[in-house]
Amino acid sequence: MRFFEVNPAEGPRFTGYINGVHRWGLPGGLCPVCHASPGGLGEAYPSVDLSGWAHRQELVEARQVPLEEYERLRDQVRSQVPFDAPLFPGAEFGPLTGKASGKWGAMHLPEPWTLVMQRDALECMRGAGIALRASKMDLRFLGRTEVELLEIEVHPRGRVHDSCFPGGRERPCERCGRQGGSFPDAPILDSRTLPKDQNLFRLTDYTTIIIATERFVDAVNRFEFEGVVFKEIPVL
Numbered sequence: 001m002r003f004f005e006v007n008p009a010e011g012p013r014f015t016g017y018i019n020g021v022h023r024w025g026l027p028g029g030l031c032p033v034c035h036a037s038p039g040g041l042g043e044a045y046p047s048v049d050l051s052g053w054a055h056r057q058e059l060v061e062a063r064q065v066p067l068e069e070y071e072r073l074r075d076q077v078r079s080q081v082p083f084d085a086p087l088f089p090g091a092e093f094g095p096l097t098g099k100a101s102g103k104w105g106a107m108h109l110p111e112p113w114t115l116v117m118q119r120d121a122l123e124c125m126r127g128a129g130i131a132l133r134a135s136k137m138d139l140r141f142l143g144r145t146e147v148e149l150l151e152i153e154v155h156p157r158g159r160v161h162d163s164c165f166p167g168g169r170e171r172p173c174e175r176c177g178r179q180g181g182s183f184p185d186a187p188i189l190d191s192r193t194l195p196k197d198q199n200l201f202r203l204t205d206y207t208t209i210i211i212a213t214e215r216f217v218d219a220v221n222r223f224e225f226e227g228v229v230f231k232e233i234p235v236l
């Protein structure tokens with residue numbers, strides 16, 4: 001199986017942008033050892049509805065808290081998440097809410113880490129046997145273009161191979177697990193960590209990076225959907 005990084009298509013037909021946030025989110029947690037926040041920008045679960053949860057008010061405001069406070073909230077919200085998930089600091093839940101503008105592809109990355117699809121494109125992909133978890137969005141469209149967009153939920157799975165860090169990879173922080181280092185120029189995926197049951201996932205160690213399988217890419221190409229482009233990443 002081959003794997004591909006999903007990137008936004010560029011050009012005047014793909015200007016769609018969302019000024020908004022998911023309704024709830026874990027705070028950033030400041031680590032007392034490495035003095036950073038092991039943040040997971042992009043980790044979002046729009047299907048997780050916290051509207052009936054007693055502690056939801058604690059997850060409304062974006063903020064930085066001591067690591068122990070983040071861990072307390074993370075352990076508390078885990079009971080509301082019906083699947084395995086890392087729940088890094090900053091992980092978000094509930095519908096993406098905000099203002100949308102610009103022109104939209106059939107699939108589209110309004111941010112490099114957020115994937116949305118138009119309804120008919122989603123149905124085609126599902127018809128082709130690609131299982132996708134999609135959630136309604138709470139958008140107000142500015143301007144004349146109004147389309148039905150759904151956010152595709154992309155779970156963290158898989159890691160970059162340690163060998164693509166010349167000089168060795170930074171060791172994870174013993175307290176919070178954060179592993180520094182920017183995304184390698186020539187990334188390679190670690191085959192032992194890749195999911196066998198997902199056609200779309202984001203990397204656990206670089207949560208802004210979305211990866212699609214060859215099967216997903218073939219379906220997109222067959223339907224000639226525009227709005228994203230794919231770059232193959234080798235696997236070791």
Ligand SMILES: [Zn+2]
Binds near residue numbers: 034035173175176177
């Ligand atoms: Zn740390």
